Amino acid sequence: MRRASIWIFLACLCIPSFALYRGEIYSEDLRIQPLRDGRVSTTFSFITVLEGAVPRNPKALGQLDESQHYALFPLTLGQILREYAITELHLTLNAGKWNYDNWGHPHEAGVGTGAELWAWMGASEVTTVDERWSGLRNALSGLFCASLGSLDSRRTLSPTVAFPLSGSTPTFAPHELRHASLPSESVCTENLTPFLKLLPCKSHAGLAALLNPQKVFDADWHGMGIHVTWKEDTGVELKLILQAVFNPVRTSTGKRRDWNLQSLFDRSIERSCPVASSSSVTVILPEEKGYQITPENPAHVNGLVIYDLSSSSNFTIPSNIAMYWPSEHSFQYPLPPLTPVTPLSVKRIIHGTTQTRGVLSISVTNNSPQEISAGYLEMMPALLTLWMHTLKVEVNSQIRNDLLSGLKYHPPSPQSNDRLSPSMLQAVLTIPPKTTLKISMEVNKAFLKYTEHPPDAMRGWDLPGAVFFPLPQSSHDTSSSYDWERIYTPTLLVDLPTPDFSMPYNVIILSCTLMTLIFGSIFNLLTRKWVVVEIQE
């Protein structure tokens, strides 16, 4: 009797997790795309939708919140979102440099190196946006084991044009944006584990079973993203993204570009996630022929092969999905001249070898036969001072200031805690077809107080990459432009004037000697009594 009641109790506990909870939909997808340089790009997306849910009204922050009952939506994240009344949240943690020229645009735009966090919040008198931003940073940094807590006022800005609300705009309060990035943040297993814990099936079933840290973190590029948006007609959507670019040519013995799920991840999908409403693997087929893909699937749609893995479908889980080039002995890299895959390619460097000044130069190339207008955003920590009067726009070494418009520049502003906010430079560039536009401006490097230097002072300071973004289009001229998303340039490392911290003993001796000399002689002069002394010969 006693045993039976325990069984019944356990069964009751299990029912909600196996039955699809009303109002919560979970779906997962894996996109695999072979790239032209032999690499394979993989994008996992895990989407949970809370149907009919509405972000918390920040004006009601003082009052008791409605109770939170989720079956699939992660409670830890839900609590953070409710606690700080976040309408939209984007967090990305990436390692490596996304190679737009060879890999094209990523499936998820946030590929800036390091950590990037931005959130839209409604304004309220109860708790200010900045207070909630600070709380959000610290909460997320605890949740994801990342140093997001250091994204303080020295790194926070509000670039609303480049990072607009991607969902609907709630009407209950005017909304504000907070954006910060930390280029030196490195991403590793300790970030992946909490990421997997947010999934309903963790890494036990479904596509997430493939996420083997040893393989994912050996990829040429990897990154994860958490995106929370609100859409009026559906509700709150949580999108967990994990992207990785594998290099089978490097890891295979015969330098071939053949890949299969087993070789990429060293894992296989044993069972599907029972709560997933849809679960699929999509392979984007390359344009050139000569490949073979197994298992054969007749469902070729627009160069895509889709394998449905969900338990509801009658398709059995394929043990392995593989693609191979039977006629190729070893992979031959395409030889130059190579045209970049993306219409825009961007380079950004800091020139100059001194520790006091330099030149920031950006070159943007339009590879397409059409004119492209792009927004250019620079969010520069106050370590560098940009000199706007030296801003030069050149095309073929001719000054073309007419190609730059809508220039907005906010110099670093002092904050209440005696720190400087970053400076923000935003402009619209018009790049003629098949040309390279060069922007250069002189910069001064800051002279820091010695307490402001990090422990690895001789490394230099990481500067976040610039962002190029499509301009908000009015509806009538969408036909002329192509569809693209934000482009991040690689981050930079800059040397600031650094004292020699490695020789504290010498520094102490030298400065003490100097102090003693100055003090001694002045003290001597102050306390001396001046008299005339007669000396007889």
Next chain:
Amino acid sequence: MDRIRGFLMRPRRPDANVARLRRRKQLAAYIYRNLTKLTSALFIIGYAWMLLIPIPLLSRGTYIDENALQPAQVNTYWNWGNVHTADLQLYQLDGIRERNFTSEQRAELFRTEFSKLGLAASIQNYTFSTSKGTISGNNAYAVMSSPRAAGTEAMVISASWLSTAGHGALNLRGISTVLSLAAFLKDYSLWAKDIIFIISDDYLHGMHAWLNAYHGTIPSNLHTDPLEHTSGVIWTALNIDYSSHSFSHLGVFHEGLNGRLPNQDLINSFRLISHYTGGVPMTVYDHLEPSDSVDRSPEQSIFPSWVPPFIQQSPQLQQYGYGVRNVVRHIGYQARGMCSGVHGLMHQFRIDAITLFAVPADGPHGFYALGRIVESTLRTMNNLLERLHASFFFYILTSPGTFMKIGMFLPSAILVSVAMLFKGLGEWVTAGWVYEMSEASLKGNETEKPSPAKDTWRNRRRPLLSALIIVVATHVLGVLVFNLVCSRWFAEHPSFLAPTIFVAVSVIPPILLPLLSTNAPEAAPTSMLLKSSNLCLASTVISIMSLLNFSLAAMLAITMGVPLATSYTSSSTMTSRLRYAGYCMLAWGWLVLVPGEVESAIWNWEVLGVWFAPFICIVYAPLVMQAAIVCLQGS
């Protein structure tokens, strides 16, 4: 408070003050009386110290200062398959040497080789314009973006087309090593920094053009396009020079332009790696240690052949001789501001770099050892979390395992400079006094008490103006000569213009000198004031140079120390003319005596920006000329 003040300001006994002032006076008088002894002692100690620099007693063992480096602590993966790749590359390079490929064709070939590996490769064309015409070439380079790395830092492996070995030796094996390393290194995901492979044209100017383009510091006489591919900040670099068919030792060349040196940690780590990973002993330059070169001692010994064998074979003297060769070679590079290899161009961009020179021999090492050593060295450089900053930047390598700290060699030049300063100040004091005969006291204006001595010392004015005019004029003359030497005319007719300039600069001062109004008889003579200012100026120059470039300061101390201190006005016209001619020879003699050096110094200045040529023309020669004019003045 008052008590404290009273305590601090308690009056000294008057006689104590008097005694103190007397003591001070006596000391000054003592120094002045023994000035000659003092300066001679300083000179002797200084020069003797310079001679003692190579003795093992003053050196100490090298050690690794930066903990992150962890040299020779990794398993290397370079294997015989990679050696085979290198051999195939070498076969291809031999082919292009036989077919006499042009610079463009070579660069195109290297670019294709890099592209086949999937690296972002490109070619840089450049042209330098100099007074001797234009120099152009083509560099090929490739950037390997390391997996997962942000690409903010980079390491460089380079090889130049020509080898350090000279005589037109081609660095074919060095280039094959770089090409095969590129194929090998890209298969590993452990790199935290980007790796840049460069095959630079010619010997020095190719890399110079590439570095300037990379850092955006393109000088006005260089024409080149911006680089197509870039990476992050370059911290460390290895240049590979392997021209012979096999090698017995790996020599390290480390001197950079204008006397800069790389951080010593790089050399020390390389020494450990070379020894423990590759089993190849490291040497300084291509000098083999006495213990290594038993069979080659005749051509490597510093002793002339008439020295008895028991002296030649004494281990201490052999060790000293080995030290002398290293130090002299080091001073030869550093004093002239020359770099000892392609790596030396990088130091000015804060890149710590060395050249690995495969010392030609019949064996036993080749690509296998070199590949393993370079791989392991790259792993060590890859470990760096910060720039190399812990170890020394000022040092002299006396042998692979020993070095001298700055405190052990700097005093030698400083002592000479102090001696010159004392001499100059002594001259200044002497100029301020005149010895008067007793007639002056005879004239006697109501001096009741008879003076104890009949002769007296009297103060006199020291008008510096005419001496200063001479100083400024000589330096202006130096600037003029420098501009002439760097002009197109000089490049076209050096054999005619060099003697002409030499005669002109030697003859002009005696002609112009009478135009200068001499000082009034009651004032100090210009020659004394000139000598004093000359000595003080030269001493300051030596002290300052000793911190920037010790070798140059030591050479200045040797060439200017005693000659400037012993310049004096001779009573006989003949002697003073002869002395003048001698000083002129010391100042400008290089124009006629070493035309080859002049040419290379000008090339170094125009293309590489080495400060040696302007320094000699504008600072050194005018200083010696001032001493020459001192000799001329009394006559």
